[in-house]
Amino acid sequence: MRGPDDLIALVRGYNPRTDEGLLRRAWSYGEAMHAGQMRRSGEPYFTHPVEVARLLAQQHLDDATLVTALLHDTVEDTRASRDEVEAGFGREVADLVDGVTKLTKMELAGGGDEQAENFRKLFMAMSRDLRVILVKLTDRLHNMRTLRHMPPEKQAKKARETMEIYAPLAGRMGMQWMREELEDLCFAVLNPVARRSILRRFATLEAASGDVIARIGEDIETVLARAGIAAEVSGRIKRPFSVWRKMEQKEIGFSRLSDIYGFRIVTRGAAATDDCYRALGAVHRRWKAVPGRFKDYISQPKSNGYRSLHTTVSGRDGKIVEVQIRTQEMHEVAESGVAAHWAYRDGVRAGNRFAVDPTEWVAQVSKAFDEASSHEEFLEAVKLEMYVDQVFCFTPKGDVIKLPRGATPLDFAYAIHTRIGHRTVGAKVDGMRAPLWTRLRNGQQVEIVTAEASAPQATWIDIVATGRAKAAIRRALKAERRAGHVRLGRELARVAFAAAGRNATEKAFRAAARPLGYDDAEHLLAAIGASEVAASRVIEALWPEAADGAADAEAPVAAAEAIIGPEAGTEFTRAPCCCPVPGERIVGITYRGDGVVAHAIDCPRLADFAEQTERWVDLHWHPGRHPARYAVPLEMTIANDAGVLGRICTSIGLAGANIADLRFEDTKPDFFRIAADVEVRDVEHLHAVMQAVEIDADVAALRRIRAAE
Incomplete structure (x- = not known):
């Protein structure tokens, strides 16, 4: 394993202001923490963090990200703690290391509530600092490169998780090179026979055709030179998994596959963007363009910031080749994706104007989690966002609507506004009526026909392709x-x-x-x-009284036995100030000649006897069933309309209570205020009676009269 000097030299190439001392301290600390640990390959474990740091340095990342790479496994796999990392390398690095550690512990493959919750945590970590996911993706890339040393079952598990989660995420982050390599590494594990077959076909093709890439590349350079366009041309044969996926999608054999060669033209100079279109014209003049295979991602960039012209032509000896044309700035974003947003050049952030900070997308996906009614809906929305390419369609006014490949006019309608989607009854594509399940293509104009009385149909769920439309329809x-x-x-x-x-x-x-x-x-x-x-x-x-009369079979408590506590032969009465009823806590106050008077424990009048504790008696209500004989004064305000008072009295009677007295306290043209003494069994019965009265629409107010009110 090489020392820190090699890494520092690599970093100084793009960041002369790098903190060399910080990188050396991180190297030493990480090496010491991982001392004695070995990888399955037999190498010292610390070679892994070093390689992750080197890969990130090749993407021109900042010092904090590189230090995080060197330390990203220390908290999880060694005796190091977060506090120790923060003390030695600062809060920023400690937060990044902590974020990567938490992601490492997550199970993102599979399904169900746990996977959905882990996805939510993943996007929360990304929203706090995107460098966390850059370190994690690079960590996964190096692990996949060295996966052969793992047991077969673990290889398969890691490969499936990478193919399902990390490769699409890298693509969504704009790091296409990483996505392609991750996919191909997974392909080698999950379908080695198919991959070896394609590699043999590549070898056979090269033996028969010679170095086709070099010859076609020279042809393109000659054409550009004659047009006076300064550009760099590179070519390659496509990766085995990319070829295999195209064969599967088109359901064709290798011999019928055309564009397995790809070429890239990167224009340079002051008019580099204009030169992209000039280069496109030069290529089309020299070779025949394949119809339907042109895409302009410069005028309509992808949501991850990708910009390029794509065309497919019939080149030398009739070979079908794909050509991508872009400027150097566009190329940096196409290669590095979100990393270009953090990349350094000459010691400062590079500031690529085409680099996109995907926090808006992260926030959108996080919002999907909050809006989804189930974890399954959220996972569906996330995967729809991660796995698809885009098409660009136009409204009749010329506005551009970006949609995933496979989207329909319904998706188009919901992308404009949820209300438009709900009211959709039809659509016109390029001026012609089209079914709502039509799959839209790049450049088509879509007009949505709406009707006020229209509403979403259950069948629409299977028609739309976007998470936004599916969620809106379900809601x-x-x-x-x-x-x-x-x-x-x-x-x-x-x-x-x-x-x-x-x-x-x-x-x-x-x-x-x-x-x-x-x-x-x-x-x-x-x-x-x-x-x-x-x-x-x-x-x-x-109205519990209306439920059944089973409780009436229980023998009622006699009046003389209603209260437990007074001495035998002592008479007791209920205090008129609070009128306590069974179920309420009570206390007795003795009076000469009057026996014991029972007050509710919260009666304000008890304060008058605070200094006369010798007169207090502990009382309890008998636990049995009491008859409805305890009068409680209620005050109600009711509407002055015919039949209202009779209806309320009926409600009290149906609730099993009796009105012992009724007094009109105040009469107005629109309302009466009435005081009624209602006889109830206990506090629960009182509440039931009050509820039966209060739910009447013509009762404006109801309260129990207590003490000196």
């Missing part, structure tokens, strides 16, 4: 189902209330919601409509 369908359940529940409740001689009012539903475990009346009605709770349960919750 709308769920809301519609809920509205239907509420309507049905209201009708079922109305019938049940009418059969019991009650009025089905909103106040009644609100009062019943809490006892039955629902947040509000709408949730309760939806549950009734969905057959989750019977309407009769609502009546039982509001």
Whole structure:
């Protein structure tokens, strides 16, 4: 293993201001922490962090990221702690190391709630600092390069996770070179036979055709030179997995596959962007363009910042080749993706104007987690965002709408606005009516036809391709189902209330919601409509007396035995100031000639006897069933309308209580204020009676009169 000088020399090539001392200290600390640890290959374990740091240095990353790479396994695999790392290398490095450590412990493959939660943590880490994912992706790349030393079953598990999660994520971060290499490394593990077959075909092709790449490259250079365009030309044969995927997608054999060669033209000079289009014209004049294979990602860049012109032509000897044309700045973004946002040049951040900070995308995906009604929906939305390429379509006004490949006019409508999507009834593609399930292609103009009365259909879920559209449709369908359940529940409740001689009012539903475990009346009605709770349960919750009379079979407590505590033969009475009822805590106060008077424990009048503790008596209500004989004064304000008072008196009677006295305290043209002494069994009965009165729509206020009120 080489020493820190090689790494420092690599870094100084793009960052002369690098903190050489910091890198040396990180190297020494990491090497000491991993001392004695070995990889399965037999190499010292510290060779892995060093290679991760070298790969990041090749992407021109800053010192903090390189130090994180050197230390990224110390907290997880050695006796080092986060506090120790922070003390030695600062808060920034400690946060980055901590972020990478947490990602390493996550299981991102598989499915279910745990995977969804781990994805959420992944995107939270990315939103805090994107360098965490850069280190993690590079860590995974080096592990995949050395995977052959692992047991076969672990190789397969790592390869599947990488193919499913890390390779698409690298692509979404704009690091296409890393995505392609990760995919090919996984391909070698998961389908080695197919990969070896393609490599043999490559060898056969090269033996038959010679060095085709060099010859075609020279042809392109000659054409550009004649056009006076300064550019650098490079070519390569495509990776085995890329070839295999195209064979699978097009369902064709290797012999029928055309564009297995790819060439890149990187223009230089002051007019580099203009030279891209000039180079495209020169290539098309020299070779025949393949129809339908041109893409302009310069005028319409991908969301990860990728810009380039793509064309496919029939080159030397009829060979079909793909040509990508871009400027040097565009090339840096195409190669490094998000890393270009952090890259350094001459000791300062490079500041590439085409580099995109994907925090907006990360925030969008994180929002999807919050909006999704289930973990499955969230995982679906994330994978749709990660796995697809893009097409660019136009509105009739010329606005560009970016969509994933395979998107439909419905996706287009929801991309404009959720309201437009909900009201869609048809679409025109390039001026012609088209089914809503039509797969859109680059450059098409789409016009959405809407109607106010339209609503999403359940079949739309299978038509759309974007997570945004799927989530919006599911929410709308769920809301519609809920509205239907509420309507049905209201009708079922109305019938049940009418059969019991009650009025089905909103106040009644609100009062019943809490006892039955629902947040509000709408949730309760939806549950009734969905057959989750019977309407009769609502009546039982509001009027327990109507449920059944089984409790009446229990022998009532005699009046003389209602209170336990006074000496035998001592008479007792209820204090008129608080009128306590069974179920409430009570205390007695003795009076000469009057026996014991029972007060509620919170009665304000007890303060008058605070200094006369000898008069206090500990009292308890008999635990049995009491008859409805305890009068409690209530004050109610009711509407001055015909039949209101009679209806309220009926409600009190149906609740099993008796009105002992009724007094009109105040009369107004619109309201009466009435005082009524209602006889109840206990405190629960009192609450039931008050609830039966209060739920009447014409009762404006109701309260129990206590003490000196």
